[in-house]
Amino acid sequence: MNTKNQSSPDNSLHYPLGDVLPESGTTMEVAPGVYWLRMRLPFALDHINLWLLRDELDGVQGWTIIDCGIANDETRTSWEQIFTSQLQGLPVLRVLVTHMHPDHIGLAQWLCERWHVPLWISMTDYLTAQWLSHKEGGAAVGMRAGGGGSADHFQKHGLSAPEDLEKIRARSNYYSNMVPGVPRQYRRIIDGEVIVIGGHGWRVIMGYGHAPEHASLFCKELGVLISGDMLLPRISTNVSVYDADPDADPLGLYLDSLDQYLPLPDDTLVLPSHGKPFTGMKPRIEQLKTHHDERLADTLGACKKPAHARELVPVLFKRELDIHQMTFAMGEAIAHLNYLLRRGRLRRQLCDDGVLRFSVV
Numbered sequence: 227m228n229t230k231n232q233s234s235p236d237n238s239l240h241y242p243l244g245d246v247l248p249e250s251g252t253t254m255e256v257a258p259g260v261y262w263l264r265m266r267l268p269f270a271l272d273h274i275n276l277w278l279l280r281d282e283l284d285g286v287q288g289w290t291i292i293d294c295g296i297a298n299d300e301t302r303t304s305w306e307q308i309f310t311s312q313l314q315g316l317p318v319l320r321v322l323v324t325h326m327h328p329d330h331i332g333l334a335q336w337l338c339e340r341w342h343v344p345l346w347i348s349m350t351d352y353l354t355a356q357w358l359s360h361k362e363g364g365a366a367v368g369m370r371a372g373g374g375g376s377a378d379h380f381q382k383h384g385l386s387a388p389e390d391l392e393k394i395r396a397r398s399n400y401y402s403n404m405v406p407g408v409p410r411q412y413r414r415i416i417d418g419e420v421i422v423i424g425g426h427g428w429r430v431i432m433g434y435g436h437a438p439e440h441a442s443l444f445c446k447e448l449g450v451l452i453s454g455d456m457l458l459p460r461i462s463t464n465v466s467v468y469d470a471d472p473d474a475d476p477l478g479l480y481l482d483s484l485d486q487y488l489p490l491p492d493d494t495l496v497l498p499s500h501g502k503p504f505t506g507m508k509p510r511i512e513q514l515k516t517h518h519d520e521r522l523a524d525t526l527g528a529c530k531k532p533a534h535a536r537e538l539v540p541v542l543f544k545r546e547l548d549i550h551q552m553t554f555a556m557g558e559a560i561a562h563l564n565y566l567l568r569r570g571r572l573r574r575q576l577c578d579d580g581v582l583r584f585s586v587v
């Protein structure tokens with residue numbers, strides 16, 4: 227999931243399909259055998275793009291689904307419409323998920339059971355989804371034992387409004403409500419692996435910083451990249467530090483991961499999870515790097531005297547935030563602080579009030 231609006235639109239990006247969008251319950255062919263569908267999301271981010279690829283597996287004709295949508299009745303109904311009207315009477319053969327966020331993996335268990343097919347996903351994202359989706363075991367155990375959680379994590383970074391902390395505590399089942407479960411088995415996908423879908427090779431490009439191990443898929447023959455959330459045309463990918471790994475450097479991982487797309491051909495059609503298919507991957511990568519450079523400069527400016535992440539939020543996000551957006555904004559502010567801390571540009575101090583403050587070295 228991603229929250230914030232990226233600066234101004236840019237002429238160097240092109241949207242070759244124009245403004246036409248697939249209606250709910252329908253698909254649109256965007257490359258030979260590659261179909262685009264959209265599902266609604268109950269967030270500020272109002273939709274997710276999913277992809278249906280014409281396929282053949284073990285001699286059986288059918289379809290591969292890329293990403294699932296969130297687990298709710300509306301999305302299930304939308305899928306049923308697709309199954310009835312768009313599959314040419316053929317079955318779904320497998321479900322491939324780019325990463326473990328609820329809008330991508332939410333309905334994976336339902337889809338895999340519905341069609342008796344395997345889930346293809348990176349191991350790190352599979353295990354993370356397993357761990358977070360347990361209502362009783364997994365991550366929930368640590369929460370019940372008082373072992374941190376998001377509220378404590380953000381409190382340590384200066385979030386102090388009791389009503390905000392209370393709302394965050396009340397959301398401790400947030401993930402498991404949207405991802406009620408994942409299939410018991412999975413097929414692990416690996417960086418660099420070439421997956422044959424519909425007679426074409428799709429190379430897995432693993433990216434880091436947005437999700438634990440996010441898979442993008444590049445097909446040289448078709449000139450198409452299914453980018454997931456790693457490259458989006460209008461919003462910058464959310465890069466957050468979570469309570470389970472509070473010293474993580476997701477921004478560094480994300481910026482490094484972007485370089486993997488630079489060798490791909492300039493005319494590659496990028497199929498993002500949010501927004502419209504576009505070309506202009508390299509200028510987009512440049513924009514994203516510039517965007518984060520500016521945010522890092524703002525961060526250093528804010529830390530001329532010791533500052534905590536909550537104080538950085540209005541510097542980085544100049545608009546009103548609801549509690550959902552505030553958790554992303556806090557995660558992202560900590561990501562910028564941790565990036566600079568790791569590179570020796572900031573120092574960190576645990577103050578008497580239990581809050582971590584950062585200052586320029």
Ligand SMILES: [Zn+2]
Nearest residue numbers: 227325327455
């Ligand atoms: Zn995501």
